[in-house]
Amino acid sequence: MLSPILLSLKIAAIATIFSFLLGVFFAYVINKKNIPGKNLLETLLILPMVLPPSVLGYLLLISFGKRGPIGEFLLDHFQIQIVFTWVGAVIASCIVSLPLMYQNAKSALISLDPLYERAARTLGSSEWKIFITVIFPLAWPGIISGIVLSFARAIGEFGATLMIAGNIPGKTQTIPTAIYFAVESGNTELANRLVLIMTVFSFLLIFCLNAWLKKKNYIGRQS
């Protein structure tokens, strides 16, 4: 029972790191900079939230499969196979959690008073320094909630993960896939235990996040 739990944590943690970096980067570039194709980019980022997981899984499978454009390239040049490995599960989890990270980072960034950026600019800061010293610390509560929700979403990812990574015990079997196959094979006891763990874990995650956010003054400091 331990192996799908550990694997789920590992996959979700790595997926969250990537979705954090990508989500904050895109939220900053799309909402603070003048770049062409903003709407298109934003739509693509949010699309995984509304697409059925099976569609995502299928798209990942044909892109990363041995004959898929990315899969073939990785296999030929680096001998890396993505399909039916935990890396595939990381990619699937990252893509489904990215919209949550992006949306949270976006609302944190656009709710910031532009006055602070302007003040930093008159005090001689470069754009990068403004981001690191002013924007990021002030947007931190929103970014934290994006990270926690992304992690929760990543650890619960099932459909797309099953399609690209499969259900290989000890290799790609996560909690959600383990639950599905436990039920399928009539192992209700294992299913019950995993369901309990998953529910309690997710409940605590969201509960603690809400409690923390309530304590946190959104202007940046605890009052």
Next chain:
Amino acid sequence: MEFRIIKKLDHFEIDVDYQFDSGILTVQGESGAGKTTLLNCIAGLTLPDGGRIVLGEKVVYDQKQAIDVPTRLRAIGYLFQNYGLFPNMTVQQNIVYGIKNKEEYRDKMKRRELLQYADYIMETFGIAHLKTKHPNQISGGEKQRAALSRAIVTKPKLLLLDEPFSALDSRTKEMVYQEFAAFKKEFKIPTILITHDTEEGRLFADRKILMKDGKIVEED
């Protein structure tokens, strides 16, 4: 310094041409006359549609020659109407923020000098005891003094003050007026002060302009 600024706004066009060397220039006018936009153009926070801005010897903006020096390199101190103190930093961190961006800060000896100067400024403005406080823990008058300290500690070539007294109650205002008069005497930084209070104009101005719908309608 001299500035010729043209900027099209929704209802009118700002077209201002003026020069001065020292002292305090007050810009008066009703709200919506284009005063803040004028300051933002000088600071480089808003891009004018035409004109030329010279600070000291340096051309920081010239539409014809396509010169547009970014704000951070213009050496301008700007005190915003709502101060814009960073809420995630203490008063002291706010004040030394600009110093840390200076080239000299990398030099150990000069760094000490710069930090001593910051201490001196904080003493002068009577906010040394607030060093470790955050902006949401201090009063309006203290915020104003902290923001002014932050703007002048980098030794700017030009200081822009956008209605710095408007958010203060009348009692605090009296006190701050006196301090500001002392500040004017000691620091002698060329300053543009926006106000819609004629009393402030009378108290501090070496020169005055009155703006209406983006144009100078009176000067002396």
